[in-house]
Amino acid sequence: xxxxxxxxxxxxxxxxxxxxxxxxxxxxxxxxxxxxxxxxxxxxxxxxxxxxxxxxxxxxxxxxxxxxxxxxxxxxxx
Amino acid sequence: xxxxxxxxxxxxxxxxxxxxxxxxxxxxxxxxxxxxxxxxxxxxxxxxxxxxxxxxxxxxxxxxxxxxxxxxxxxxxxxxxxxxxxxxxxxxxxxxxxxxxxxxxxxxxxxxxxxxxxxxxxxxxxxxxxxxxxxxxxxxxxxxxxxxxxxxxxxxxxxxxxxxxxxxxxxxxxxxxxxxxxxxxxxxxxxxxxxxxxxxxxxxxxxxxxxxxxxxxxxx
Numbered sequence: 001x002x003x004x005x006x007x008x009x010x011x012x013x014x015x016x017x018x019x020x021x022x023x024x025x026x027x028x029x030x031x032x033x034x035x036x037x038x039x040x041x042x043x044x045x046x047x048x049x050x051x052x053x054x055x056x057x058x059x060x061x062x063x064x065x066x067x068x069x070x071x072x073x074x075x076x077x078x
Numbered sequence: 079x080x081x082x083x084x085x086x087x088x089x090x091x092x093x094x095x096x097x098x099x100x101x102x103x104x105x106x107x108x109x110x111x112x113x114x115x116x117x118x119x120x121x122x123x124x125x126x127x128x129x130x131x132x133x134x135x136x137x138x139x140x141x142x143x144x145x146x147x148x149x150x151x152x153x154x155x156x157x158x159x160x161x162x163x164x165x166x167x168x169x170x171x172x173x174x175x176x177x178x179x180x181x182x183x184x185x186x187x188x189x190x191x192x193x194x195x196x197x198x199x200x201x202x203x204x205x206x207x208x209x210x211x212x213x214x215x216x217x218x219x220x221x222x223x224x225x226x227x228x229x230x231x232x233x234x235x236x237x238x239x240x241x242x243x244x245x246x247x248x249x250x251x252x253x254x255x256x257x258x259x260x261x262x263x264x265x266x267x268x269x270x271x272x273x274x275x276x277x278x279x280x281x282x283x284x285x286x287x288x289x290x291x292x293x294x295x296x297x298x
Contacts, residue, residue, distance in 0.1 A: 009179075009180050009181070010178075010179035010180045010181035010182055010183075011179060011181055011182065012181045013180060013181050017128070019127050019128075034226070037127075037152075039127045039128055039154055040154060040180065041154060041155070041209060042154040042155045042184055042209040042221055042222050042223065043153075043154040043180045043183075043184065043222075043223045043224065043225060044126075044127050044152055044153060044154045044223075044224040044225070045180065045224065045225035045226065046225070046226045046227070048227065
C-alpha cells in the first residue's frame with residue numbers, strides 16, 4: 001500500500017485545491033501516470049502516480065482544499 | 079544550459095497553446111532543455127482553473143461581435159484578457175534544472191517584468207499577497223502558470239499598448255476589481271513591442287541563470 005501525499009510545493013505554499021482526478025477509485029494506474037491536478041492561487045500542477053497498482057481510496061474530492069503533507073489517496077500495489 | 083526562443087509574432091491563442099504542448103513534450107523527453115515562446119495574441123479571454131464565468135461582464139454574443147475568442151485554460155488563476163497590445167511570454171522551463179518551487183517561479187516571473195519596466199524608468203512592484211506586477215495600484219503584468227512533471231507552461235503578459243486596455247473592462251480581471259495600466263499609459267508615448275523582446279529575453283536569463291542556478295546545473 002502506497003500513500004499519495006501532497007508534497008512541499010515551495011516556500012509559503014501550505015495548501016492546494018484538488019482540481020481534477022484523472023482516475024477514479026478502483027482504476028488501474030501505472031507509475032508516473034498523471035494521477036491528479038491541483039491548483040494554487042496562480043498555478044496548476046499535476047501529481048504523478050508514485051507506483052503502479054490500483055487506486056484503492058481517494059480522500060479528497062475535486063474542489064477540496066488539501067494541506068502539504070496530507071494523504072490524498074492510497075494505491076494498492078499488485 | 080540555454081532555453082530555445084520561439085518568437086511567434088501575432089498568433090491565435092490556440093496556436094501558441096499547441097506549441098507549448100509540443101515543447102512540453104520535447105522538454106519532458108529531454109530533446110530540449112527548456113524553451114521560451116514570445117508572442118502577441120489576437121483578442122482572447124481565457125478562463126483559468128478557478129475562474130468564475132460571472133467575471134465575464136458581457137454576453138458571449140457580445141464577445142463574438144467584438145471578435146474576441148473565449149477559451150477555458152488549464153493555467154492557475156481566474157479570468158484574463160490577452161490582446162495584440164501585450165507582450166506574452168510562455169516559459170517552458172524544466173524546474174528540475176532550476177528550483178522545484180512553484181512560488182519562487184511566480185516571483186521570478188514578476189522580477190523579470192519589474193526589471194523590464196525599470197529600464198524605462200518605471201517603478202513597478204509586487205503587491206503583497208497578489209501575484210502580478212503593479213504600478214501604484216494599477217496592474218501592468220499578469221501571471222498564470224501550469225506545471226506538469228515540474229515543467230512549466232502558460233506564463234506572463236505585460237501590457238504595453240494603451241489602446242488594448244479597453245477590453246479589460248469586459249471582465250473582472252483575476253476575479254477582482256482591478257484597474258489595468260500599460261507601459262504606454264505610464265510613459266505617455268508610443269512603444270514598439272518588438273523592441274522589448276530582446277530585453278525581455280535578457281532579463282529572463284539574468285533572473286533564472288544567476289550564479290546559484292549555474293551551480294545547480296553544474297551538479298546535475
